[in-house]
Amino acid sequence: MESIIKTRDLVYEYYRRDEDGNVTSIDTAVDNVNLDVEPGQFISILGHNGSGKSTLAKHINALLVPTEGTVFVDGKDTSLPENELPVREEAGMVFQNPDNQIIASVVEEDVGFGPENIGVPTDEIWARVERALKGVGMWEYRKNSPNRLSGGQKQRVAIAGVMAMEPKCIVLDEPTAMLDPDGRAEVIATARELNKKKGVTIILITHYMEEVVFSDRVFVMDHGKIVMNGTPREIFSQVDTLHSYHLTVPQVTELAHELKKAGLPIPEGVLTRDELFDILTANDIMSKDALAVSVRLKEKPQRSVDDAVLILDHVAVTYKDGGTETPALKDVSLQIYKGDFIGIIGHTGSGKSTMIQTLNGLIQPTEGHIYFEGKDIGDDDFDKKHLRTQVGMVFQYPEHQLFETTVVEDVKFGPRNEGLDDKECELRAFEALKRVHFPDDAYEASPFELSGGQKRRAAIAGVIAMRPRVIILDEPTAGLDPAGRDEILGLIKEMHDHSGETVILVSHSMEDVAEYVDRIVVVDKGTIAYDDTPREVFTHVKELEAMGLAVPSVTYLLHDLHNAGYPVDDHATTVEEAEKEILRCSRT
């Protein structure tokens, strides 16, 4: 079949210029790429941040033209100016940030934007808008303002906006990086459906491994080159190679890989939970006769209220908007002890953000009291500013708050607000930057020149420079690739383990949280649903699902095995624990 997308020896170079326009350095973002995509395929491109995958994507839409080599979209050379618009019509593109690609203030008008641009007659625009919105399941929302939609819904509108141009191919450039798990599933399901039902070629660029399992072909990029190419099974069979490109594999694949290493007869490249379940049960690998473990409930340490750093005592928060009142938190009581490492989990809109913002006085509770080290923070004589230095809060995408001319100056902002002298501020800044492993040579750099991961470290340093006793981090890994995610989480663990600080991690990624924290608080509809160890919390698989939360996939697997009569302990939450349990019950 004729390829719909064909690149030949594609090279793209970014030129960095100094103020006089002289070239100071050349970065080769895409290096000699030969790519062939057949019509109707679902293709995934994997790679860590900076591997060149987004630059490659922009070539397919003629947003960039090659420095060397050629790109053909449906036989049209993208470097010819007259092909620019036809190519963009045929290969649509969906971007990462859902807010920044919706142009109109009404959903239907936004979907009509593309057809308007290519001169489609009015009646035909309406027909296309209807087809496109129905195709992504957003027809009922056509009169809505995009600001009222969830992230996943916004991305579906963006996909509809591309579909209305009736393209043969859609490039999705990390469409799920800024979404919660529900939104991610929504967007991927939509893309798969368009691929299957309408035969649209899909090129999905992502670093979430779970999303590529269903694709026909996977390409892995590193340093601008395509380094791996094959079916998902072929790619995920090479776990160690993937690790060397700073990529991870789905939890289940990782587990199968580890089990194989331990000697069980399991093939490489297991992709789904059901597949591994079938392999483990069908081949008589596991025995039902192994001794069931008596669930060893760890004695919960008895802690008295005196050890609590922060106490929420029957706290309720109600937002007033004109005449309507929306309760965000209802009667929440929680004790946070010195040295706790807590994960707060909840669906978007569950009230978890409101809850953490009451902890440092950014949001006033409508009812109830909050105590910090025994003192009521609602008291008139309570020093709120001091509280904020003691309960440090790292917001989502904290790099968006950087503003100073150098990194050090920015980190000094917090200590300076405390009224400390310059020498002390400097000392605190250096100490904080060292703790986040910030590279020495970039201390004096402008925060706006840093890479994404470095910016985030600098921003976190800006909070820990105030030497808080409690650190709250809201989705600290949002938008990072797997390597960046592991680094930041490792850093947070280090902060907790080495200095015994109280750390509160807010996240909707169960797998991240399970691996690090010792206590999980699940927030749902403004109340605390569970407050226990990860092992205990994750036994409530059904209830968590009903709240729109998913447990780690290995927990699901062990749960299934347990229900099938195998005496595994279904409390395992990490790959390591699951491996141990399965090996214990295996026949070898």
Place this chain on the structure above:
Amino acid sequence: MLKDITLGQYYTADSAIHRLDPRVKLVATLFFIIAIFVANDPIGFAFITVCLAAVIIMSKVPVSYMVRGLRSIIILLLICGLFNIFLTPGDPIVKWGRVQITMQGVRAAVLMLVRMIYLIIGTSIMTLTTTPNQLTDGLETGLRWLNYIHVPVHEIAMMMSIALRFIPILSDETDKIMKAQMARGAEFDGKGIVKKAKAMVPLLVPLFVSAFRRANDLALAMEARCYHGGEGRTSMKPLHYLKRDVLAYLFIFAFLAAVIVLHILF
């Protein structure tokens, strides 16, 4: 929640005025403004008042919404009124030493007050019955002729509608950055202008950076969807004059003509 802030203050209702073409309403507002400055006697204003009242009733918008716009300028109105009363030369009615109130002064003050109040009410009828989007569309189509003198009408209208889309997003973002900086001990309620201005830096710099980043992303997304200016563009919701619009135009012309005739006769 700042999510629903829109420019203007559209009042959702289904009335004859709401359904009119935005171009008609723009022209009507312009004619109304001309009329209140042409009229300068009680008979003229009585006629305008009757017409205005009729339109208000037709629009189904509660009068309290119309008057709301007046609140913010009440001080300005009072000051202007007082200046007119006391400082207009002419035949004195009351006199205390050097301070005097003249016949002409009172007349000028009343005239000015009525004009200002009608101006506010008249324009708010337009903004209350027309969504910002319709207004942008109306301006784009209605002012298309300005293209001949090289005014980039399409581009201006596009900028306006993008601004409308991003104002709530940026105001949300302002809120977030403010909280993030407060969490680092920043205070935004400092006293004194210098202190206040200084406190704004940690808020404004990230906000500008973010606005530029968004603008960049948006430009790319628009280009990816084949946007290449107004040339060769079709419209999803083109504006067409209907019978009621023609009728409305007739009324508006008749209204202005009547005001001018009254002005000449009396």
